[in-house]
Amino acid sequence: MRMLALALFLLIPFFSSAQETKPAPKSGYYPVPVKAAREPNPVKPTPESIAQGKNIYSYDCASCHGVTGDAKAEVAKDLKVPDLTDPARLKDRTDGELFYIIKTGHGDMPPEGNRVKPEQLWDLVNYIRSLARKQPPPEPKPSN
Numbered sequence: 001m002r003m004l005a006l007a008l009f010l011l012i013p014f015f016s017s018a019q020e021t022k023p024a025p026k027s028g029y030y031p032v033p034v035k036a037a038r039e040p041n042p043v044k045p046t047p048e049s050i051a052q053g054k055n056i057y058s059y060d061c062a063s064c065h066g067v068t069g070d071a072k073a074e075v076a077k078d079l080k081v082p083d084l085t086d087p088a089r090l091k092d093r094t095d096g097e098l099f100y101i102i103k104t105g106h107g108d109m110p111p112e113g114n115r116v117k118p119e120q121l122w123d124l125v126n127y128i129r130s131l132a133r134k135q136p137p138p139e140p141k142p143s144n
Contacts, residue, residue, distance in 0.1 A: 032097045039096030043122035045129065053127025056120055060112065069131035079108050087132040098125045 043049050058067075066073045069084035082089050090098070099121055105111035112121060 032100045036100040037097045041095035045126040049123045049126045050130050053123035056124045084131045
């Protein structure tokens, strides 16, 4: 009996680690797997990469996220599309998370899937990051 209990105790970590993700909540949010979130961006955010990402964005993303990423497209109002120009929106997201969300979809956002090569998806991540960087610096508060 002790051997059986010991064997079960030793097998528990194998069963608990086999589940990488929890079931998705009913809200439509699907958590990004940790492995995907930790994936480093292999593409440097060069002007060429950002231009390639902008090209993909213009025909795949702009209709919902807005031409500038500000979520002011007609479709955005009904779908609660995030404003990609808001630095706070992306600051806690890794490039790996953005890549995963773009590739697999998110809520009402359809997946990019295999329509473009992985390098092009990383270009798109670089472009999306550049949208939030274009914000003007905050106005200095007048001193009293």
